[in-house]
Amino acid sequence: MDPKDKATHSPARAALLRLVPLALLLGALVALPRFSDMAFLNAMVLVCIAALYAMGYNLLWGQAGLISFGHATYFAFGASCTIMTMAAIERGSSFPTPLLPLAGGAASFLMGLVAGWFATIRTGVYFAMITVAITELVRAIVQRWDTMFGGEAGITSIRMAWGPIGFQKLIDVYYFTLAWTVIGILLLWFLQRSPLGTVIRGIREQEERVRFLGYDTHALKTLVFAISAGVSGMAGGLLAFTNESTNVALYEGAYSTTVLINTVIGGAGVFLGPVVGATLTTLFGYYVANLTYYWLLYMGLLFMVIVVCAPRGISGLGVDAFRRLRSDAPVPWGRIVRQAAGWLAMALGCIMTIELIGAVVQPSYGALARSSGVAWPPVRVFGISWMPASPLTLGGIALLFSFGALMLRDGVVTARRNVAKLAEAIAGKPEPGP
Amino acid sequence: MTSGQGPVLVLEDVAKRFGPIEVLTGINLTLSRGEKRALIGPNGAGKSTLFNLVSGRFAPSSGVIRLGEKRIDGMPAHQLNRMGLSRSFQITQVFGGMSLYENIYMAVMSRHGKRWSLLRSGRVWRDIAEQTRELIDYAQLTSLADRQASTLAYSEQRALEICMTVATGPDLILLDEPTSGMSRVEAANMVAFIGRMTEGRTLLMVEHDMDVVFGLADTISVLSQGQILATGTPAAIRDDPRVQDAYLGGSAH
Numbered sequence: 001m002d003p004k005d006k007a008t009h010s011p012a013r014a015a016l017l018r019l020v021p022l023a024l025l026l027g028a029l030v031a032l033p034r035f036s037d038m039a040f041l042n043a044m045v046l047v048c049i050a051a052l053y054a055m056g057y058n059l060l061w062g063q064a065g066l067i068s069f070g071h072a073t074y075f076a077f078g079a080s081c082t083i084m085t086m087a088a089i090e091r092g093s094s095f096p097t098p099l100l101p102l103a104g105g106a107a108s109f110l111m112g113l114v115a116g117w118f119a120t121i122r123t124g125v126y127f128a129m130i131t132v133a134i135t136e137l138v139r140a141i142v143q144r145w146d147t148m149f150g151g152e153a154g155i156t157s158i159r160m161a162w163g164p165i166g167f168q169k170l171i172d173v174y175y176f177t178l179a180w181t182v183i184g185i186l187l188l189w190f191l192q193r194s195p196l197g198t199v200i201r202g203i204r205e206q207e208e209r210v211r212f213l214g215y216d217t218h219a220l221k222t223l224v225f226a227i228s229a230g231v232s233g234m235a236g237g238l239l240a241f242t243n244e245s246t247n248v249a250l251y252e253g254a255y256s257t258t259v260l261i262n263t264v265i266g267g268a269g270v271f272l273g274p275v276v277g278a279t280l281t282t283l284f285g286y287y288v289a290n291l292t293y294y295w296l297l298y299m300g301l302l303f304m305v306i307v308v309c310a311p312r313g314i315s316g317l318g319v320d321a322f323r324r325l326r327s328d329a330p331v332p333w334g335r336i337v338r339q340a341a342g343w344l345a346m347a348l349g350c351i352m353t354i355e356l357i358g359a360v361v362q363p364s365y366g367a368l369a370r371s372s373g374v375a376w377p378p379v380r381v382f383g384i385s386w387m388p389a390s391p392l393t394l395g396g397i398a399l400l401f402s403f404g405a406l407m408l409r410d411g412v413v414t415a416r417r418n419v420a421k422l423a424e425a426i427a428g429k430p431e432p433g434p
Numbered sequence: 435m436t437s438g439q440g441p442v443l444v445l446e447d448v449a450k451r452f453g454p455i456e457v458l459t460g461i462n463l464t465l466s467r468g469e470k471r472a473l474i475g476p477n478g479a480g481k482s483t484l485f486n487l488v489s490g491r492f493a494p495s496s497g498v499i500r501l502g503e504k505r506i507d508g509m510p511a512h513q514l515n516r517m518g519l520s521r522s523f524q525i526t527q528v529f530g531g532m533s534l535y536e537n538i539y540m541a542v543m544s545r546h547g548k549r550w551s552l553l554r555s556g557r558v559w560r561d562i563a564e565q566t567r568e569l570i571d572y573a574q575l576t577s578l579a580d581r582q583a584s585t586l587a588y589s590e591q592r593a594l595e596i597c598m599t600v601a602t603g604p605d606l607i608l609l610d611e612p613t614s615g616m617s618r619v620e621a622a623n624m625v626a627f628i629g630r631m632t633e634g635r636t637l638l639m640v641e642h643d644m645d646v647v648f649g650l651a652d653t654i655s656v657l658s659q660g661q662i663l664a665t666g667t668p669a670a671i672r673d674d675p676r677v678q679d680a681y682l683g684g685s686a687h
Contacts, residue, residue: 190552191552194551194552194553194554195543195548195551195552195554196550196551196552198532198536198539198540199540199543199549201529201531201532202529202532202540205529205530205531205532206527206528206529208523208527209523209527209528209529209598210540211510211511211512212489212511212512212515212520212521212523213512213515213520213540213541213544213598213602214512214515214516214544214545214549214602215512215544215549216510216512216549217512220549220550223550
């Protein structure tokens with residue numbers, strides 16, 4: 001690109017450059033039901049919900065620099081309160097069905113005000129520990145309070161029609177979820193761009209300075225926590241609306257972890273990063289869960305690789321690549337090809353190892369060995385039958401790992417640096433003491 | 435806001451203990467309007483602690499601190515700032531990820547009480563933007579306004595730090611070692627800069643560099659072993675034998 005050309009880039013053109021891909025994406029999402037089957041449309045509903053949840057979560061992390069380990073509470077509470085409102089509509093309440101996610105959002109916002117006030121007294125690891133404690137406390141209460149939250153069986157209700165909209169077809173649910181997700185994300189974007197958003201970023205960078213400029217940082221952090229909880233509650237409300245049921249399992253720690261993983265994979269530092277992560281992991285589950293029993297293990301590995309090698313997530317990698325393209329620096333094709341080959345070899349090696357061990361440890365494999373009389377019957381991976389004990393198979397795996405390690409060896413230093421940085425980010429800055 | 439003709443800051447018998455360690459014992463200090471006071475003393479004399487008590491980082495163990503007529507000991511820092519007391523930090527605390535303009539903009543926002551705003555509409559936001567510009571021009575930082583704060587040179591970050599401290603519109607300004615880590619030339623420039631930025635306001639500062647102290651302060655208080663040893667004009671302090679004994683160690687002849 002001609003350097004002069006870059007100098008003439010106007011802000012309007014830069015904005016257009018950002019808006020056009022987003023508009024195209026939105027257009028594709030709106031047109032999706034015309035081309036998609038029911039199963040994929042269903043998966044996309046879950047993608048929207050996970051995306052909104054992760055965006056709400058990342059208001060705390062990406063903007064305010066607070067990493068919560070207990071956001072399931074607000075997601076689940078939003079779901080519970082939405083289903084209760086749905087049940088009320090069924091009984092004849094005039095609450096308009098299209099505003100249901102707001103019921104969940106408002107409930108979680110209020111809960112977030114109380115929880116956030118306590119949690120944000122401290123920062124860093126202490127903040128994270130308080131969020132875990134609150135989550136466990138709420139879970140314990142909810143799981144015992146069957147009359148209110150329905151216990152193991154949960155609460156079920158049905159989506160009642162509102163005016164001309166029946167909300168019975170999946171396509172209605174899809175558009176409803178998509179619309180609320182977009183509204184929620186726009187809300188967060190608006191907040192980020194507002195003067196309050198600037199102050200929140202200031203808190204992330206130098207909280208003490210913000211306080212000494214006259215801002216009540218504890219109150220501000222409480223508000224941010226509550227908004228984050230509220231958006232997560234909206235997402236929970238959408239889940240309740242989609243499933244027409246909730247149960248107390250939603251309050252468990254796994255749902256706090258999922259959103260954290262989505263945010264890390266997508267990247268906390270880019271506004272729409274969490275959407276990328278949520279989309280990827282949800283669709284990963286949709287496709288890979290059908291292929292292998294060990295899909296969660298693969299997701300865990302992917303998470304670890306991203307934490308170590310690309311702590312700014314996939315969107316961070318994307319931003320870096322985009323910047324490099326726009327700068328005059330030459331594209332390091334050699335390194336890219338080498339790393340891609342290395343990762344491919346590593347991935348193949350991992351899949352082979354996991355699938356072979358996974359097949360061999362199944363009780364059915366032992367039964368097969370006994371009945372067929374062969375000590376190590378063949379296992380099918382990638383549509384090929386492998387002899388698990390053959391030196392050829394094991395040697396092949398060893399070769400894949402060695403080749404991968406050789407290709408990726410110069411990444412070790414970067415990886416160590418990244419891990420140290422991440423540890424620092426989670427622990428936060430040391431608090432001022434006497 | 436403080437008002438009237440009385441002293442801006444009064445400390446009466448202020449003491450601070452951290453556990454068994456007595457850092458400050460019975461501090462009495464009065465700052466009149468427009469005064470520029472430097473606080474000097476050997477390392478460990480309690481200067482930073484005194485600063486932290488006045489600026490609301492800690493509450494004193496005993497004693498009374500008044501800002502104008504109001505008692506402020508134990509009040510949180512953000513409230514003190516709204517009452518007209520602003521401080522800078524010895525270790526630079528600017529918002530590295532934001533532009534210099536945004537750094538000062540945030541301080542001016544706070545002065546106008548816009549601490550929770552979602553919208554940027556109305557006259558007051560024009561005023562905030564205008565005053566931010568004016569202050570940057572006055573501080574002669576105009577050419578750096580769009581630079582990200584973390585990319586500024588150290589002395590420029592120190593200037594920004596002072597500028598932010600002034601931008602909340604305080605009556606009383608506390609500067610914690612404003613020239614620490616600077617070369618002699620940079621420190622001399624800083625003295626002129628601080629003089630211009632704090633004109634007409636009351637100033638209390640901790641400083642090690644005697645050239646800076648004698649260049650900026652019209653009165654000096656010497657702190658030693660948690661107590662105020664002497665207070666007076668620079669010349670009087672220079673000639674005070676007790677001070678020479680405790681601090682200057684005969685180096686100021």
